[in-house]
Amino acid sequence: MAESTVWWLITGCVIAIELLTGTFYLLMLAIGLAAAALSAHAGLALTAQIGVAAVVGGGAVVAWHRLRPQSSTLRASANHDVNLDIGETVQVEAWHPDGTTTVKYRGAQWTAVHGSGVLPSTGAHRIVEVRGSQLVIEKFEP
The missing domain is CATH 2.40.50.140 (Nucleic acid-binding proteins)
Known part of the structure; x- marks a missing residue:
């Protein structure tokens, strides 16, 4: 099985868990996993794929946390x-x-x-x- 297929399967599982729990942050991590799958299609090494997943997924989480509407912090x-x-x-x-x-x-x-x-x-x-x-x-x- 190709590395990109494994990344796509993990992405699908994380999205399914997000749909069950409603945790929007898991969707942001799924973006990182999808980026890793694309990097696998591009032929990058496994360590680079993991780095891409971490940077893109972590960056998406941080960006969402900082850019989300502030009205949600109200009681x-x-x-x-x-x-x-x-x-x-x-x-x-x-x-x-x-x-x-x-x-x-x-x-x-x-x-x-x-x-x-x-x-x-x-x-x-x-x-x-x-x-x-x-x-x-x-x-x-x-």
């Missing part, structure tokens, strides 16, 4: 990619003495609190976080 409760309620507006009529308010949102009554460093005021507010069944809101500035 899920405050990340618009996870919770589509983030950024939506609600209308505050009055605040309760305990620092909470009741707002109507999506056809239901929700308890809301103001974000840290935000003074309670009436009017339009934007949802910045969802904590269980409680909304964290801040004054909406269009």
Whole structure:
């Protein structure tokens, strides 16, 4: 069996494992393994093929880690990619003495609190976080 065939088989196995686990970094390593298979087709020695796999796969992992969107580092409760309620507006009529308010949102009554460093005021507010069944809101500035 040719060396390139072995590299392609290993690449396929790593991709299959990535599909089962959802670990995107394995896909980056598979790119390195595919590069090693191409270097085997080019006739490079086995040590060079291993070096190509390490440099390309490791480089792809580092590049993905540095270039991935920074919004993924937010907590899920405050990340618009996870919770589509983030950024939506609600209308505050009055605040309760305990620092909470009741707002109507999506056809239901929700308890809301103001974000840290935000003074309670009436009017339009934007949802910045969802904590269980409680909304964290801040004054909406269009």
